[in-house]
Amino acid sequence: MEIIKAKLTQLLRKTNIKGDINFSVPPKADIGDLAFACFEEAKLLNQGSVLVAQNIASRINDDLQGESPLAKKDPVSADIKEIIDKCQAVGSYLNFFIKPGYIAKVVITKIKKDGKKYGINKNGKNQKVLLEYPSNNTHKELHVGHLRNICIGNALTKVFTANGYKAVPINYVNDFGAHVAKCLWGLKKFHSKETSPKGGEQKWLGDIYAEASQYLAEHLDSKKEVEELQKKLEAGDKSIQPLFLTTRKWSLDGFKKAFDELKVEHAKVFFEKDVKSAGQKMVDQLLKKKIAQVGEGGAIIVDLKQFNLDIGLLRKSSGTGLYLTSDLGLAVAKNKIFTKVSESVHITGTEQNFYFKQLFKILELAGYKYKMTHIGYGLVNRPEGKMSSRLGNVILYDEIRNEVYEQVFQETALRHPDWPKEKLIATAEKISFAAIKFDFLKHEAAKIMIFDAKSATSFDGFTGPYILYAAARINSILRKAGKGKGKIDYSLLTQPAEKQTVILLGQFGEAIKKAYANYNPSVMAKYAFDLAQQYNDFYNQCSILKVENEALQQARVGLSAVVKQTLENCLDLLTIDTVEEM
RNA sequence: GGCCUCGUAGUUCAAUGGAUAGAACAAGAGCCUUCUAAGCUCUGGACCUAGGUUCGAUUCCUAGCGAGGUCACCA
Numbered sequence: 001m002e003i004i005k006a007k008l009t010q011l012l013r014k015t016n017i018k019g020d021i022n023f024s025v026p027p028k029a030d031i032g033d034l035a036f037a038c039f040e041e042a043k044l045l046n047q048g049s050v051l052v053a054q055n056i057a058s059r060i061n062d063d064l065q066g067e068s069p070l071a072k073k074d075p076v077s078a079d080i081k082e083i084i085d086k087c088q089a090v091g092s093y094l095n096f097f098i099k100p101g102y103i104a105k106v107v108i109t110k111i112k113k114d115g116k117k118y119g120i121n122k123n124g125k126n127q128k129v130l131l132e133y134p135s136n137n138t139h140k141e142l143h144v145g146h147l148r149n150i151c152i153g154n155a156l157t158k159v160f161t162a163n164g165y166k167a168v169p170i171n172y173v174n175d176f177g178a179h180v181a182k183c184l185w186g187l188k189k190f191h192s193k194e195t196s197p198k199g200g201e202q203k204w205l206g207d208i209y210a211e212a213s214q215y216l217a218e219h220l221d222s223k224k225e226v227e228e229l230q231k232k233l234e235a236g237d238k239s240i241q242p243l244f245l246t247t248r249k250w251s252l253d254g255f256k257k258a259f260d261e262l263k264v265e266h267a268k269v270f271f272e273k274d275v276k277s278a279g280q281k282m283v284d285q286l287l288k289k290k291i292a293q294v295g296e297g298g299a300i301i302v303d304l305k306q307f308n309l310d311i312g313l314l315r316k317s318s319g320t321g322l323y324l325t326s327d328l329g330l331a332v333a334k335n336k337i338f339t340k341v342s343e344s345v346h347i348t349g350t351e352q353n354f355y356f357k358q359l360f361k362i363l364e365l366a367g368y369k370y371k372m373t374h375i376g377y378g379l380v381n382r383p384e385g386k387m388s389s390r391l392g393n394v395i396l397y398d399e400i401r402n403e404v405y406e407q408v409f410q411e412t413a414l415r416h417p418d419w420p421k422e423k424l425i426a427t428a429e430k431i432s433f434a435a436i437k438f439d440f441l442k443h444e445a446a447k448i449m450i451f452d453a454k455s456a457t458s459f460d461g462f463t464g465p466y467i468l469y470a471a472a473r474i475n476s477i478l479r480k481a482g483k484g485k486g487k488i489d490y491s492l493l494t495q496p497a498e499k500q501t502v503i504l505l506g507q508f509g510e511a512i513k514k515a516y517a518n519y520n521p522s523v524m525a526k527y528a529f530d531l532a533q534q535y536n537d538f539y540n541q542c543s544i545l546k547v548e549n550e551a552l553q554q555a556r557v558g559l560s561a562v563v564k565q566t567l568e569n570c571l572d573l574l575t576i577d578t579v580e581e582m
Numbered sequence: 583g584g585c586c587u588c589g590u591a592g593u594u595c596a597a598u599g600g601a602u603a604g605a606a607c608a609a610g611a612g613c614c615u616u617c618u619a620a621g622c623u624c625u626g627g628a629c630c631u632a633g634g635u636u637c638g639a640u641u642c643c644u645a646g647c648g649a650g651g652u653c654a655c656c657a
Contacts (some may be wrong), residue, residue: 027602028602091598174657295654310653310654311653312654316654322655351650378588431620448587448588467632469618533605536622
């Protein structure tokens with residue numbers, strides 16, 4: 001695609017165009033394949049009207065193919081006939097129709113050559129970017145929000161990498177805050193006599209935490225006990241250490257299992273317990289530098305009102321820390337381990353948007369220079385309303401995974417009664433994760449989304465399984481086609497469905513750039529769906545294996561193979577695997 | 583109340599200020615002796631309101647209405 005654009009740019013330059021030359025894709029294929037909009041040119045003439053733009057479009061069109069000397073003599077315009085069927089001025093646009101055979105040859109050859117690397121670029125110049133997610137807490141369970149967080153984080157890591165950055169996924173586990181104190185307090189107070197954790201260790205802790213939170217909200221006088229416990233915890237008091245370490249391990253083991261199956265591969269995990277004291281030290285330093293000050297009741301604060309960011313609380317009046325305290329310590333720890341970081345990306349829920357503005361401003365005041373980005377993702381709601389732990393309608397990660405898997409397994413078993421059980425299980429697992437991940441990634445991160453188990457487990461339409469199905473069909477064709485021999489003539493691919501498929505394949509690299517520019521993996525989800533849909537259209541319109549002409553058959557098999565390659569590359573950015581059959 | 587998001591078909595979601603606002607689901611009508619029908623084709627159906635900037639606004643600005651989030655000892 002770039003080659004064609006470059007040649008067209010070269011051509012257009014000959015027609016007295018002064019401004020930048022950019023191309024867009026017309027809304028419908030029957031209008032053209034590539035468009036040059038003349039609005040910019042009209043603006044340069046200080047007459048930004050639609051009429052002027054229209055005149056320019058038809059003037060250029062005449063220059064290119066009319067009776068003008070340029071059209072007749074210029075070698076470039078002769079050369080361009082290899083590439084372009086025709087061009088047409090429509091309104092303020094100049095639309096080009098690309099020659100189907102030519103673009104098929106160029107695009108397919110390129111994908112064959114690049115293989116798994118097709119589509120990526122080196123724009124990032126190998127700069128180091130830290131991506132911090134999902135920043136989960138011990139002593140609590142993984143719920144559907146964490147799942148969305150992980151899907152986004154995984155995909156963004158891949159997108160950064162595909163754009164030439166050195167993306168480093170890290171995690172920051174909050175294992176040392178008030179929530180731990182609450183949980184341990186609740187455990188000691190209400191459950192000290194129970195010997196075996198109910199419903200699994202992780203769930204037991206989660207339940208106790210929820211119970212304790214609710215109790216404390218109603219019994220304010222118990223707060224002091226919890227605070228005492230937190231102080232002991234932070235001081236490393238021996239009376240609480242063993243219980244802390246045991247329960248902490250329960251949580252971490254549970255996380256590891258989930259991370260493994262979701263393919264999260266953190267390069268480094270930071271724990272709050274290890275960075276908190278460094279954070280407290282930094283608070284002292286900020287106090288010395290007069291960036292921080294003593295506030296109400298002896299608490300330590302930073303006044304950020306001049307930045308319209310209210311006041312940041314760095315240390316409680318009791319002397320214990322908060323999230324901000326630890327996050328400062330985390331910044332210190334991160335910079336010790338990772339040098340020359342160009343950007344640090346944090347992925348959390350949008351409810352922390354304000355918090356991260358404060359944090360970034362404080363770090364900036366403290367002298368940190370690298371780019372800091374917060375990606376907030378919207379709440380995950382249920383069709384029947386808001387999710388909240390108090391109402392007891394939080395969906396846990398395990399629940400979703402099991403529910404989707406059950407449904408996928410049954411459907412797969414129904415379709416393939418002859419398959420051995422291991423194959424059914426392996427296939428159903430892959431389809432399940434594809435369904436789940438795709439459902440979360442097809443939405444833009446910042447927006448609130450509704451998780452509907454029904455539509456996520458559906459296999460129709462804009463879903464992961466739909467795309468896997470297209471890939472599975474291609475596999476089937478490739479198996480039957482066997483190995484082709486000799487050179488394949490891709491210029492035989494001139495049917496509309498073939499041409500459209502090829503053009504879409506050629507746009508993959510631009511989709512990767514756009515996903516990066518917007519920090520938005522849903523661009524890749526949309527692309528994968530579009531390509532699968534386009535291939536299904538081709539599949540229905542053109543016989544592949546049953547066509548008489550053997551050369552054409554080989555070309556179509558070749559096209560199928562590169563569609564599969566591109567689909568796989570695209571799904572890989574979403575950490576979704578394809579299946580051989582389904 | 584201050585600040586930050588967001589209002590698009592019945593539903594869930596798209597659209598760097600640019601062509602007739604795209605999909606998917608749901609509804610209705612078709613397509614398997616033919617490469618996997620978890621597929622394809624066709625039919626209806628939408629920019630919260632009022633101003634402003636612009637040749638041109640779903641997109642930018644202002645106000646209003648509506649939804650959500652957040653505003654120092656919570657995570």
